[in-house]
Amino acid sequence: MKRRLALGISVLALGWFGGDAAAWTAPYQRTQVRPAAIPAPTPPPSPFEYAAGLLRDSMPTMPSAPVTTVVQPAAGAVAVAPTTVFAADRPERAVASSAIQPVQYIVPSPTASAGGPPQVIVTNPVNGTVVGPTVAATGCPCVIDECCASTGVWSVDAGLYLLQPLWNNNPAYSFRSVAGEIDSREQKDFTHSLQAGPVISVAYVSACGLGGRLHYWQLDADAETGITNNGNLQISSAFSLGLGLSDAAAGELDARWSFQSELRIRVLDAEATQTLTWDCYTFVLAAGVRYAQVNQTYDANLQPPGDEDPLHLSSSHRFRGVGPTLAATARRPIGCSGLGLYAAGRGSLLYGRDRQKALQIIPGIPADDITQAELTQDDFLPIFEIETGLQYATCWNTTNVFFQLGFVGQSWLGVGNAANSDALLGFANDNDQANL
Incomplete structure (x- = not known):
């Protein structure tokens, strides 16, 4: 069963335009008159x-x-x-x-x-x-005017995504309390903090508005947690391809558990674009191809009391896919101060291969018990994105410089969680969506 990954994003971008700045690229300061x-x-x-x-x-x-x-x-x-x-x-x-x-x-x-x-x-x-x-x-009283040449415009923008991965179900471990007559169960998920990821785009727009764009961003996010048995708990790791770890029995005092998770996302978009203007609004429509790579790992270690060797479980799964992507961006100036509003949306459907591996090591005499499992399958990965915020643009020499600050939400359907596992408890939310 796949999981869904979701990211809550704030974005800060800085960019510039050189060469010919078409009407949508320069500062908000002039009026078009026919x-x-x-x-x-x-x-x-x-x-x-x-x-x-x-x-x-x-x-x-x-x-x-x-x-x-x-x-x-x-x-x-x-x-x-x-x-x-x-x-x-x-x-x-x-x-x-x-x-x-x-x-x-x-x-x-x-x-x-x-x-x-x-x-x-x-x-x-x-x-x-x-x-x-x-x-x-006639028309908009303050559009983005030109301050460069008159043939076409190259643009480069770079910035940071501040992303927090969020899963509805991303288990690190579960435990059962068996103290006295109370019997309670609980699942603990990994919790990720905000992580910074670089973003860069290179684009060209001709005088008629037709152009092209390359857009790349990445994210590296890690999380870890742990628990020590107080003698009244039965603790279990997440299970990957049927492999997992568990306390032999309740009451194993001072048994120490540690859990780690890693997430790596790489995304590249290659698109054709068309820039359109209407009244005070500028629209950029894009269609092209997206390539994405998502790697996730899960590690669980159980250190029994004393000098015994630890028990270990590791799992990794990787998705690599390519598919069509469609995007649209709208901009509108606020007065003639250089400030403006922008909003963007994108939808992608990737097709690729998902490969998962799991390894379990149980120390023993005369030899350790080592079990491995592997699964490879083809899959579709839908991705939806939305972004909105403020933009400031100004003309510096023959270059148009802009700054953007906004919020982004992304939903990756079917990307899985750290162990690529189902919920550990029957009442836990078990779906295949994750958000950024």
Whole structure:
């Protein structure tokens, strides 16, 4: 019977983006505006209009209408310079000459008091002539803007998972109290503390949002416990493949028991990703392949009173599997401070081989009694994950740096417990789920 492993996770991550930072990678500080087409100038054109027209005509045609970014004002008119020469069918970012420096103004619209968007006006700073159309700013007031190049973006993030493995049933030993007329039974499980595990991801996103990602994390967790017989107990270890240890009889005073457990998890995801934006939200969808390796060990030692040799039981089981994985991440800024919320979910279904071994050693004369058992079987391992938290992003030089702090929950169905055993007592919770 398999067990379920569960992890309760808090995650701290630090990352950076270099090269081209697409709209979802840079700090939360700007507004996207889609300008209207510039009306044809009426003759005779002013020198400024003439120069702007030459500049626009010299630029290549783009397949779709561009997007211009402008700073969102708190109140009143705010000037931003240098600026962009608006053109619906031209590249959005034009380099103005040193002699002609148009200034981009943002003023509240007449509907601003009712929650309406601001308006964008492009003017000549010398005489105040309006040289660009007035357009309303639409969409999210503070999206993640670009601060790098314009071809694609590489990203690397590294951090720590603080994980506490939790099993509904992970027995270390059980005991029966036989003092007087009281007959009670109890099972003791291994208890794991929070353990730190490294996390690292490397990703690339093209200008159209299509990309790829490699994501790796691991966890090493150990636990141990023990008990000394007070003379009124019958103590038994967990049983693995039918092998186990037990006190010969109640009342074996000062017999010392010790139990150890180890857990090792290694996970690697290789995925294709697609980044999408809608209003203030950024979504990253991913599909790919996951490889996982889970190793667990169980050791029990019984030291009888005196100088007798100890009794020993050891068990190990290992699962290695590969299978499809699907993931989705959503991000949303909080105002224009750089803070944001994020949430992610993932589901994986692995197919692989589970191999278990057990060894029991009972000292004896003239030779020790050694018994071994082994079992190999193919199995499916479903995994479900969810994560949510806060993110802070900022632009440093030509690199976008972000910090994340959140909580994660994972459920591994069928991964087993330390001894890969059933509950030692009939009333114990006996299922095949564990959580991280």
